[in-house]
Amino acid sequence: MRISVLGFGTVGRGVYEMICKAKGMEVRKVLVLPAECSESFMVTSIDEITSDKETDVVVECMGGIHPAYEFASSCLKAGKSFVTSNKALVAEYGIELEALAKEKDVSFLFSAACGGAIPVLHNISVASQTDRILRCGGILNGTTNFILTNMQDNGKDYKEALAEAQRLGYAEADPTADVSGMDTMRKVMLLSSVSFSSLPVENLCCEGIENFTKDIADYVKERGLSVRLMGFCGKTAEGIYAYVEPVVVSSSAVEASISSNINFAWYEGENSGFIGLMGQGAGRYPTASAVLRDLSAVMEGKKSMIGPDCVRIKADNGICMNSYLLCIDGVFSAIENISVTDMHKKAKELREKGSKVFFAQYKK
Amino acid sequence: MRISVLGFGTVGRGVYEMICKAKGMEVRKVLVLPAECSESFMVTSIDEITSDKETDVVVECMGGIHPAYEFASSCLKAGKSFVTSNKALVAEYGIELEALAKEKDVSFLFSAACGGAIPVLHNISVASQTDRILRCGGILNGTTNFILTNMQDNGKDYKEALAEAQRLGYAEADPTADVSGMDTMRKVMLLSSVSFSSLPVENLCCEGIENFTKDIADYVKERGLSVRLMGFCGKTAEGIYAYVEPVVVSSSAVEASISSNINFAWYEGENSGFIGLMGQGAGRYPTASAVLRDLSAVMEGKKSMIGPDCVRIKADNGICMNSYLLCIDGVFSAIENISVTDMHKKAKELREKGSKVFFAQYKK
Numbered sequence: 001m002r003i004s005v006l007g008f009g010t011v012g013r014g015v016y017e018m019i020c021k022a023k024g025m026e027v028r029k030v031l032v033l034p035a036e037c038s039e040s041f042m043v044t045s046i047d048e049i050t051s052d053k054e055t056d057v058v059v060e061c062m063g064g065i066h067p068a069y070e071f072a073s074s075c076l077k078a079g080k081s082f083v084t085s086n087k088a089l090v091a092e093y094g095i096e097l098e099a100l101a102k103e104k105d106v107s108f109l110f111s112a113a114c115g116g117a118i119p120v121l122h123n124i125s126v127a128s129q130t131d132r133i134l135r136c137g138g139i140l141n142g143t144t145n146f147i148l149t150n151m152q153d154n155g156k157d158y159k160e161a162l163a164e165a166q167r168l169g170y171a172e173a174d175p176t177a178d179v180s181g182m183d184t185m186r187k188v189m190l191l192s193s194v195s196f197s198s199l200p201v202e203n204l205c206c207e208g209i210e211n212f213t214k215d216i217a218d219y220v221k222e223r224g225l226s227v228r229l230m231g232f233c234g235k236t237a238e239g240i241y242a243y244v245e246p247v248v249v250s251s252s253a254v255e256a257s258i259s260s261n262i263n264f265a266w267y268e269g270e271n272s273g274f275i276g277l278m279g280q281g282a283g284r285y286p287t288a289s290a291v292l293r294d295l296s297a298v299m300e301g302k303k304s305m306i307g308p309d310c311v312r313i314k315a316d317n318g319i320c321m322n323s324y325l326l327c328i329d330g331v332f333s334a335i336e337n338i339s340v341t342d343m344h345k346k347a348k349e350l351r352e353k354g355s356k357v358f359f360a361q362y363k364k
Numbered sequence: 365m366r367i368s369v370l371g372f373g374t375v376g377r378g379v380y381e382m383i384c385k386a387k388g389m390e391v392r393k394v395l396v397l398p399a400e401c402s403e404s405f406m407v408t409s410i411d412e413i414t415s416d417k418e419t420d421v422v423v424e425c426m427g428g429i430h431p432a433y434e435f436a437s438s439c440l441k442a443g444k445s446f447v448t449s450n451k452a453l454v455a456e457y458g459i460e461l462e463a464l465a466k467e468k469d470v471s472f473l474f475s476a477a478c479g480g481a482i483p484v485l486h487n488i489s490v491a492s493q494t495d496r497i498l499r500c501g502g503i504l505n506g507t508t509n510f511i512l513t514n515m516q517d518n519g520k521d522y523k524e525a526l527a528e529a530q531r532l533g534y535a536e537a538d539p540t541a542d543v544s545g546m547d548t549m550r551k552v553m554l555l556s557s558v559s560f561s562s563l564p565v566e567n568l569c570c571e572g573i574e575n576f577t578k579d580i581a582d583y584v585k586e587r588g589l590s591v592r593l594m595g596f597c598g599k600t601a602e603g604i605y606a607y608v609e610p611v612v613v614s615s616s617a618v619e620a621s622i623s624s625n626i627n628f629a630w631y632e633g634e635n636s637g638f639i640g641l642m643g644q645g646a647g648r649y650p651t652a653s654a655v656l657r658d659l660s661a662v663m664e665g666k667k668s669m670i671g672p673d674c675v676r677i678k679a680d681n682g683i684c685m686n687s688y689l690l691c692i693d694g695v696f697s698a699i700e701n702i703s704v705t706d707m708h709k710k711a712k713e714l715r716e717k718g719s720k721v722f723f724a725q726y727k728k
Contacts, residue, residue, distance in 0.1 A: 018494065018495075018635060022493075022494045023493070025494075117633075117635075117637060117639060118639065119487055119490075119491075119639070122490075123483055123487070126483070126657055126660065126661075127483075127657060129386075129387070129657075129660045130389075130653070130656035130657060130659070131382075131653050131656065251615075251616075252615075252621055252623075254618065254621040254622075256616070256621070257616055257618040257620070257621050258618075269481075270649075271378075271382060271481075271650065271652060271653040272481040272643065272644070272649070272650055272653035273481055273644045273647075273649070273650050273653075274642075274644070275481060275482065275483070275641065275642070275643040276640075276641065276642040276643065277639065277641050278618070278638075278639070278640040278641075279636065279637060279638055279639040279640065280637045280638070283637075285634075285635040285637070286635065286636055286637050288635060289491070289494070289495050289633060289635040289636035290636075292494035292495065292635075293490055293491065293493075293494060295494070296490065296493045297490075300664070300665070300666075301664070301665070302664075
């Protein structure tokens with residue numbers, strides 16, 4: 001199988017190296033910036049790849065939505081299978097790209113876009129053929145997990161922990177997408193699209209970690225508890241929910257053992273029960289290993305992870321009732337049995353009145 | 365795809381029910397004991413299945429090595445794909461059955477034989493196509509994990525904890541295969557055969573939990589530690605190791621959060637890094653869900669989990685150096701940097717002299 005790669009950054013280089021070593025695979029061309037064009041296999045225009053009759057599959061590791069979407073479309077239209085590690089692209093245009101792939105009878109896979117090396121989308125995709133997926137979620141963002149565990153285990157304050165994450169390359173100069181929970185939310189959207197053929201795009205509830213403080217870390221630690229940022233989605237008779245929020249877990253819970261930049265994803269099948277998966281959620285070779293698994297699946301004829309019937313939906317987070325730890329201007333309290341929608345709305349209202357608010361679900 | 369099932373016990377009934385609900389699958393015949401033969405699809409002779417031209421795949425959920433091996437051979441010889449949940453069968457005759465399947469160009473899969481619902485063999489099999497597996501292992505026996513955690517969390521002694529496991533159906537009347545570590549060892553053999561195309565059959569080191577006591581449970585608990593039974597295998601430049609022994613873990617380790625009859629399997633790929641998987645290691649629907657995943661893979665054309673080059677090998681546990689907690693006749697000590705082979709030999713020698721010995725690896 002002959003593969004061209006879009007992007008030659010952290011993941012792209014790893015993918016390139018792994019393809020060179022893989023049985024039955026070879027690299028055709030790599031799309032790079034003009035300044036990087038130093039090898040004969042490197043090209044600087046997407047046309048050189050879409051028009052290359054010997055490219056069977058294109059791997060995209062550029063990130064960002066544009067021009068990734070335009071490139072994906074033109075590759076699929078040219079009849080090439082498309083494998084991507086780009087969660088923003090799939091969350092925004094996955095349905096359109098799947099339709100194009102189906103039209104051209106080629107593959108569209110994106111395992112590496114959720115959980116890095118952790119084969120969670122792959123396993124949900126396989127399991128859902130013979131089992132019914134009830135819910136899924138997890139600790140899906142290594143940056144925020146690093147910040148949270150660094151604050152709780154090492155007594156750092158938020159600024160110090162974030163700065164250290166940036167120094168180590170775990171957080172970007174602008175960390176908003178991570179700390180706001182948006183990155184986790186996009187992964188939840190992909191989990192839902194693969195699990196339920198439903199891409200939730202409206203009425204999402206997304207709370208990040210920007211309001212977590214050293215005082216809150218001390219408070220939960222004194223009680224033998226620990227905070228993690230988690231995403232959740234599930235399908236019930238009443239609808240589909242999809243939300244992201246901090247969660248308080250006991251020190252004996254699996255989630256409490258997920259430290260630093262490790263990810264933990266899980267799903268629950270009607271028959272299989274709870275299946276948890278942990279591993280590196282990012283990094284050159286871990287992410288490349290997930291891309292290579294997809295390439296191997298393309299070789300075996302796997303076409304898609306989301307069904308052709310996948311549709312955009314409104315989430316209904318009013319159907320989920322949780323209990324929460326709440327901290328308003330430094331005062332701690334608990335709220336029992338409130339819907340996710342109402343909790344997120346309440347926090348927003350309090351903030352509009354000028355209060356500093358942190359809340360975290362008490363894990364059932 | 366038309367499927368016949370051998371055995372209609374806990375797992376067999378679950379498989380039957382799940383096939384009835386699965387897309388593209390139907391049940392042809394179920395082999396039962398004469399006394400159970402109450403439905404038209406039930407048969408009491410294997411010949412009625414091997415001679416049934418409309419059976420594409422046979423699922424075996426009888427357990428035991430004989431007549432499971434003879435039945436497996438005759439089904440494969442009759443050109444039927446074969447899926448089994450029987451670890452003893454695969455550990456003993458997997459290589460012969462794989463050769464037969466290859467000869468007839470049919471599938472031979474056994475995901476459910478290691479880890480129950482946890483897709484560890486499936487994922488190692490997929491990952492090893494594009495990554496090099498370095499090592500694997502885990503907490504692979506729910507019965508012993510239930511006994512160990514019941515003793516450590518609830519202060520039960522060994523006899524009480526075992527009796528409770530038997531009462532709940534987690535342990536058999538004769539619990540030897542579980543508590544001796546043999547069941548875990550067989551799963552390690554399967555992990556090794558899929559990961560390294562090498563089935564270790566000699567020089568295995570296998571220590572169970574029969575010598576774990578309430579006093580030892582108290583000793584480790586006071587130190588914030590916890591004991592689990594784990595299996596390990598790996599491939600280095602010097603050889604392949606494969607062993608089972610109790611392990612002492614810190615309370616913040618993932619393994620410490622694996623309670624009751626939950627299993628935790630892991631592998632480490634050269635590129636993917638550490639990937640951990642947890643879930644139900646046994647039970648009707650969890651195990652059936654793994655069988656159904658295999659059936660789905662057969663439909664997609666997957667032929668095998670172990671390569672045709674898989675061979676029986678001698679393990680070399682002299683290449684693994686660990687540190688151990690040791691308890692000889694109630695006296696605790698530590699041994700540093702001793703090989704697995706030497707530690708297991710030392711315990712045997714001490715026992716031959718009449719001492720009561722427990723040892724557990726300090727997890728690195």
